[in-house]
Amino acid sequence: MIISIITALIALCALLWFLGNYNIWRPVVPSDRPRVLMYHSISNDVSDLAVSVSKFEQQLKWLKARGYRFVTVSELFEMGAQSKVVALTFDDGFEDNYTNMFPVLQRYNAKASIYLAPDISSIDKLTDEQVKIMQASGLCEFGAHTMSHVNLSHLDDEQAKWEIEQSKTTVENLTQEKCRTFAYPFGRYTGRTVELVKAAGFDSAVTVKKGIEHVSDPLQMKRISILGKTNIVQFYIAITRGRYRV
Numbered sequence: 001m002i003i004s005i006i007t008a009l010i011a012l013c014a015l016l017w018f019l020g021n022y023n024i025w026r027p028v029v030p031s032d033r034p035r036v037l038m039y040h041s042i043s044n045d046v047s048d049l050a051v052s053v054s055k056f057e058q059q060l061k062w063l064k065a066r067g068y069r070f071v072t073v074s075e076l077f078e079m080g081a082q083s084k085v086v087a088l089t090f091d092d093g094f095e096d097n098y099t100n101m102f103p104v105l106q107r108y109n110a111k112a113s114i115y116l117a118p119d120i121s122s123i124d125k126l127t128d129e130q131v132k133i134m135q136a137s138g139l140c141e142f143g144a145h146t147m148s149h150v151n152l153s154h155l156d157d158e159q160a161k162w163e164i165e166q167s168k169t170t171v172e173n174l175t176q177e178k179c180r181t182f183a184y185p186f187g188r189y190t191g192r193t194v195e196l197v198k199a200a201g202f203d204s205a206v207t208v209k210k211g212i213e214h215v216s217d218p219l220q221m222k223r224i225s226i227l228g229k230t231n232i233v234q235f236y237i238a239i240t241r242g243r244y245r246v
């Protein structure tokens, strides 16, 4: 009796774990809503924020095989609802976006939007030269992510405005293109931050809120988070449903 209760409890725990980490119970989101994927680093030194090169390639292969079209966030903002569109986004401007990610992008002729924080100090950053090469390929657009990767919701208006505007100008000086898209560091922002981002002249801004939706509010776009440990089954669940974990 006790043994069968223990067995039932173990089975229940296993089932809950499975449903918590493989959210197949979430409704499938129609394919006319764009999928915006959030990455950071592409590196074989795998962590939460670092996806291995082979896994990243497997994911692009998976998307391509299923007929997904790769666009930048700014292209997404311009186009109306279209079926099977995906935007790859990379926050922070890790140097491995050039050394590891860009070669894969080229192999699959895929596009990406990379958000730079020019004064970020905690990572190996893309060099100006690398940014220029990626920009010239026509496969990458560069967005802004504040100057020093700060939590904008903690700053006063003056400081927040400077971080937002200065990062836009710095990215524009580097790429010689209009910087049209913004990413909120740590996904932290307030209604006032959104106003400042809009006033600075950005068309779109991405958050870390998880999900898939029409570009109805281009300054608070949801994304699908892809982590180092995300496996291909979870990737499939995330692409079809917006997230794979509770």
Ligand SMILES: [Zn+2]
Binding pocket: 091, 092, 145, 149, 184, 185, 186
């Ligand atoms: Zn960031």
